[in-house]
Amino acid sequence: MNTIKRRAAIKDELQNQKLISANQLARKYGVSRQTVVGDIALLRAQGEPIISTVNGYKYQEESTSYHGVVVCQHTFEQTREELENIISLGGEVVDVLIEHSVYGQIVGTLGLANQSDINDFMSRVKNENHKLLASLTNGIHLHNISCKDEAAFNKIQQRLDELGFLYHDKT
Structure with missing residues (x-):
């Protein structure tokens, strides 16, 4: 899987799951954790509202709270x-x-x-x-x-x- 396809897959994964760690994504896509961290950083730079929590990454939800x-x-x-x-x-x-x-x-x-x-x-x-x-x-x-x-x-x-x-x- 090339870099662009992997980032798109990570984006889809985050949109469809509540929370997922960099280690889980790294194992799934056969890359290092640091590669996933870089992918997330680039997705954020493209405007994706991805946040990092103590338990992994997730999309920032619109809040009415x-x-x-x-x-x-x-x-x-x-x-x-x-x-x-x-x-x-x-x-x-x-x-x-x-x-x-x-x-x-x-x-x-x-x-x-x-x-x-x-x-x-x-x-x-x-x-x-x-x-x-x-x-x-x-x-x-x-x-x-x-x-x-x-x-x-x-x-x-x-x-x-x-x-x-x-x-x-x-x-």
């Missing part, structure tokens, strides 16, 4: 509790963002929508010995959260505040 942003600060050990509370109240953790003193905004796409997503994310962080982006900013980070409406978002915010996870400027 409510989106809100929370600013949090907590320890590494409290990360699972933060994420589980957001999910339990009907939220999806779209991404994490930090304000870095050298690089400006750094965003990590998460797409955490259920307990399985959280388990996978936390397992990768722990087992692969990664650090969270928030470790660069003394635990301060932002989350874009998608949920059904503003009332659901307000409940999420209230719960995070009750748990002491919302950042409050001490000055």
Whole structure:
């Protein structure tokens, strides 16, 4: 299969599946993972709304959901509790963002929508010995959260505040 046909096949695959990893695509098309990453980058450059999540690639869906942003600060050990509370109240953790003193905004796409997503994310962080982006900013980070409406978002915010996870400027 030539490069153009492979990219078209990858595009079709992403349009017909909810989520697929670069490794799965590489195995299917007999190329390296890095080749697939390059193919995805070129498809994005052509305007395809492909996003990368912790579990693979997917097409960005048109959203009619409510989106809100929370600013949090907590320890590494409290990360699972933060994420589980957001999910339990009907939220999806779209991404994490930090304000870095050298690089400006750094965003990590998460797409955490259920307990399985959280388990996978936390397992990768722990087992692969990664650090969270928030470790660069003394635990301060932002989350874009998608949920059904503003009332659901307000409940999420209230719960995070009750748990002491919302950042409050001490000055």
